[in-house]
Amino acid sequence: MYNFDFERPKSVADAVKALQTEEAQPLGGGQTLIPTLKQRLAMPSKLVSLAGIDEIKGVCKDDQNRLCIGGGTVHRVIAEKAMSEGFPGLTGLASKIGDPAVRNRGTIGGSLANNDPSACYPAAAMATGATIVTDRREIAADDYFKGLFETALEEGEIITEVKMPIPEASAYMKFEQPASRFPLVGVFVARFSDRVGVGVTGASESGVFRWTEAERALGSDFSADAVKGLSVPADGMISDLHGTAEYRAHLVGVMTRRAVAAAQ
Amino acid sequence: MSPSISLTLNGEARDIALDDPRVTLLDLLRERLALPGTKKGCDRGQCGACTVLVNGRRVNSCLTLALTLDGAEITTIEGLAADGTLHPVQEAFIENDAFQCGYCTPGQIMSAVGLIAEGRAGDDPERIREGMSGNICRCVAYHGITLAVQDATRSMTPLKKEDAA
Numbered sequence: 442m443y444n445f446d447f448e449r450p451k452s453v454a455d456a457v458k459a460l461q462t463e464e465a466q467p468l469g470g471g472q473t474l475i476p477t478l479k480q481r482l483a484m485p486s487k488l489v490s491l492a493g494i495d496e497i498k499g500v501c502k503d504d505q506n507r508l509c510i511g512g513g514t515v516h517r518v519i520a521e522k523a524m525s526e527g528f529p530g531l532t533g534l535a536s537k538i539g540d541p542a543v544r545n546r547g548t549i550g551g552s553l554a555n556n557d558p559s560a561c562y563p564a565a566a567m568a569t570g571a572t573i574v575t576d577r578r579e580i581a582a583d584d585y586f587k588g589l590f591e592t593a594l595e596e597g598e599i600i601t602e603v604k605m606p607i608p609e610a611s612a613y614m615k616f617e618q619p620a621s622r623f624p625l626v627g628v629f630v631a632r633f634s635d636r637v638g639v640g641v642t643g644a645s646e647s648g649v650f651r652w653t654e655a656e657r658a659l660g661s662d663f664s665a666d667a668v669k670g671l672s673v674p675a676d677g678m679i680s681d682l683h684g685t686a687e688y689r690a691h692l693v694g695v696m697t698r699r700a701v702a703a704a705q
Numbered sequence: 706m707s708p709s710i711s712l713t714l715n716g717e718a719r720d721i722a723l724d725d726p727r728v729t730l731l732d733l734l735r736e737r738l739a740l741p742g743t744k745k746g747c748d749r750g751q752c753g754a755c756t757v758l759v760n761g762r763r764v765n766s767c768l769t770l771a772l773t774l775d776g777a778e779i780t781t782i783e784g785l786a787a788d789g790t791l792h793p794v795q796e797a798f799i800e801n802d803a804f805q806c807g808y809c810t811p812g813q814i815m816s817a818v819g820l821i822a823e824g825r826a827g828d829d830p831e832r833i834r835e836g837m838s839g840n841i842c843r844c845v846a847y848h849g850i851t852l853a854v855q856d857a858t859r860s861m862t863p864l865k866k867e868d869a870a
Contacts, residue, residue, distance in 0.1 A: 447708065447726035447772055468770075475729070475768045476749040488726070492773045517762075540839025541820070542753060545762040546769065621751075 442478040446487040453496060453601055457576050459489045460597035467491055467599055469551025470515060472543050497550065497601050502526050506607050507572075512550025512600035517541070519549060530611025530704065534561050534629065537615070539622055550600035556649075557623075558589045558679065559642060563649035564629035565605065565613065567640030574602035588648045608633050610663075612703035614696045615643070618683050625684050626692035628652075630700040632663055639697060644689045646677050655697055663705070665698040710775040714738070715784025723771060730766035730774060731755045734781060742782040742811050746841075753840035756812040756819075757781050763819030765839075782811035785818065794818050794857040803853035805844030816840045817854045821861055828855045 450456040460467060466485035468474055470492070477483050491497065497513040500522035508528050510519055516535045523531035538544055538552075538561055552562045553573060565571070566582040573580045576599045585593045594600070608631035615624035624643040631638040637659040639652040658667045673693045678686035709722040721733070731748075734740040734757070743766060746754030750768040757766045758780040785792040794817045797803070804810040816837055826832040833854045834847070842850065 442727045445726060447770075449772065449775070468773075471768055471770065471773070472750060472765075475770065478727075479749060488770075490770070490773050493775070540753070541823075541836060542756055542763045542765045542816070542839045543750065545759075545764050 443481060443484045445478075445485050448487065448489045449493050450489065450491075451493050451495075453494060453576050453599060456489050456491060456494060456599055457597060459487070460599070462487050465489055465597065467554070467597075469513065469548040469554070470546035471551075472539065472547040473551065473555055473557070491548075491550070491599065497599075500526065502607070503604065507604045508607055510549055510603045510605065512553075512574075512602055513548050514550075516544035516547050516549070520544070526607070528605070528607045528611070530608065530613055530629070530631065531565055531605065534565055534613040537561075537622070549603055553585075553603065554592065554594060554600055556586060556590050556592050558645070558648045559618075559623040559625075559627075560649075561613065561615065561624065561627055561642060562603075564627050564640035564642040565611075565631075566603065567649055567651050568611070568629040568631040568638035569605045569608060569640075570638060571606070572604040573600055574604060575600055583651070586649050589646070591648075606631075606633065608638075610704040612700045614700040614703060616692050616696055626689050626696050628693065628696040628700045630659070630697065630704050632659070632704060636660055637663060641673075641693055641697075644673075644678055644693050646679055652693065652697065659701065663701065665702045668694065668697050668701065708772055710772060712774055712776065713778040714740075715780060721771070726770065726772055728771045730757065730759075730764075730769040730771050730779070733771040734766065740781055740783050743815075744808055744811055746809065746812075751841070752809070752812075753816060754809050754812040756815045756840060758815060758819055761819070761822060763816050763839075780815070780818075782815060785814070792818070793860050794821070794853070797853040797857035797860070798850075801849045801853040801856060802846070803849035804842070804846050809840060809842045809844075813837070813840045813842065813850055817850075817857060820854065821858050824862075826854075826858070827862075828858045830855065833858075 448459040464486040497511040520535035611631040615627035629640040675686040675690040678689040680686040707722045744754040746752035755766040820836040826836045
């Protein structure tokens with residue numbers, strides 16, 4: 442690691458102030474950032490640890506039936522609370538991220554801020570039409586994700602909360618790369634009374650996306666058969682040693698059908 | 706002035722000054738506090754050899770900056786055996802030959818202690834394997850590890866009435 446200054450604020454306001462230094466970077470659970478620093482792939486002037494900020498931790502339900510998840514909440518807690526608040530699809534997603542030790546430290550805010558093209562939460566955020574709340578504004582999921590590792594966040598902006606509408610039925614299916622457990626393709630399907638959301642992660646070179654064609658088809662007939670004839674073009678899909686673009690495009694259809702079947 | 710942290714390490718209150726913010730919990734234990742039982746494998750959160758308990762939950766100590774642990778309670782492999790008596794998980798690992806070279810074993814044992822405390826796996830082998838999936842054993846002693854965790858779970862968890870029936 443290159444050297445850095447270090448601050449441990451206790452409030453969001455103090456964290457925002459600490460992040461005003463040029464090249465300062467927030468540190469969530471560190472499950473991605475610490476390995477990145479160890480490989481000298483990042484050189485922040487200062488790390489601002491968000492771990493001591495209690496006001497951004499915890500999960501509750503608001504009066505609009507949205508699950509409100511503090512940005513500093515770890516995956517394990519999200520998995521537990523989503524189940525008790527009636528959102529088992531999110532439990533399924535959160536309880537399969539990495540391994541148990543990672544889930545005890547990694548946070549949803551860190552994952553969404555990093556926006557790894559293979560991260561799991563972005564699929565749920567897109568499918569449910571989540572709202573990303575920061576220290577200064579609210580951003581709709583559709584406007585938030587900007588491509589690989591890019592988001593609408595400004596320098597020094599912190600995710601304080603994620604508000605996810607709780608669907609009537611939902612499921613997440615990922616085709617795992619077995620060593621890392623990152624999805625080669627992951628699909629989150631969420632059925633609401635008036636619409637269906639389909640969020641796809643791991644597949645596209647432009648990051649997470651909504652498969653709107655499948656959303657329309659599932660909106661009138663929520664069954665695996667309804668999306669059987671649909672496919673996404675291989676053009677623009679990620680191609681690497683784990684799978685070709687054509688393979689990933691194929692998996693989008695397969696994982697969507699499996700997610701719909703699991704959500705029923 | 707160096708930043709400092711106060712923590713409870715294996716039951717003992719410690720105040721620790723750190724001259725460098727980059728020190729991970731793993732390096733703090735091994736290099737500065739003379740507790741080399743916790744092992745460094747990959748040093749990037751993939752192998753689980755460095756697993757310790759922080760506030761009763763297992764974490765990869767290599768991915769945890771020591772400065773983020775002010776006020777935390779840490780348990781390492783050195784803190785498991787009380788008064789010279791092995792912890793039931795340690796006993797079970799010996800009983801079931803749950804290791805070969807032994808390098809991953811402290812991490813495996815700490816992870817097993819955390820898993821049993823979570824109380825979700827019970828003695829179901831498939832759930833135990835999933836719950837231990839963050840700990841890699843290159844000697845592939847997985848069969849013995851699963852048996853050891855099953856044994857330890859049974860010896861540490863009182864039988865429920867309905868199970869006994």
